[in-house]
Amino acid sequence: MPQTTNRAIDLDQALEQYDSKFRFVLLASNRAEQLVRGARPKVEGVSKKPTRVAMEELKGGLVPWAYGAAPAPEVPEGAEGTGPGSDGAGTASS
Numbered sequence: 001m002p003q004t005t006n007r008a009i010d011l012d013q014a015l016e017q018y019d020s021k022f023r024f025v026l027l028a029s030n031r032a033e034q035l036v037r038g039a040r041p042k043v044e045g046v047s048k049k050p051t052r053v054a055m056e057e058l059k060g061g062l063v064p065w066a067y068g069a070a071p072a073p074e075v076p077e078g079a080e081g082t083g084p085g086s087d088g089a090g091t092a093s094s
Contacts, residue, residue, distance in 0.1 A: 014059035028054045031063050 018024045031054035035041060041053045042062040057063050 010059060011055075014055070017058075017061065024058060027063060027065055028058055031057060 015021060015024055018027070028051065031039075032050040035050040035053055042057045043053065043060060046053055046056045054063075
C-alpha cells in the first residue's frame with residue numbers, strides 16, 4: 001500500500017478551495033506561464049520550478065481568479081423571427 005506524503009495531503013487540502021482538479025491545474029499552468037515570462041513569485045523560497053511555485057501560490061490563496069461572465073444562450077438555427085412577438089418576417093405567405 002503506497003504511503004501518503006505530506007505533499008499529497010497538502011494538495012488534497014488545497015483542492016478543497018476549487019471546484020475541480022481540472023480548475024486547479026488550469027490555474028496553476030496559467031500562473032506558471034506568467035512566472036516563466038517574468039512575473040514575480042508571491043511566495044519565497046518554496047522552489048525554483050515555476051509549476052511548484054504556482055501550486056504553492058494557489059494553495060495559499062494568493063492568485064485571484066473568477067469564473068467570468070456566463071455565456072450567452074444559443075439560439076437554434078431557424079428559430080430567429082418565428083417566436084412569440086416576432087413580426088412574421090421570414091415566413092412564407094400563401
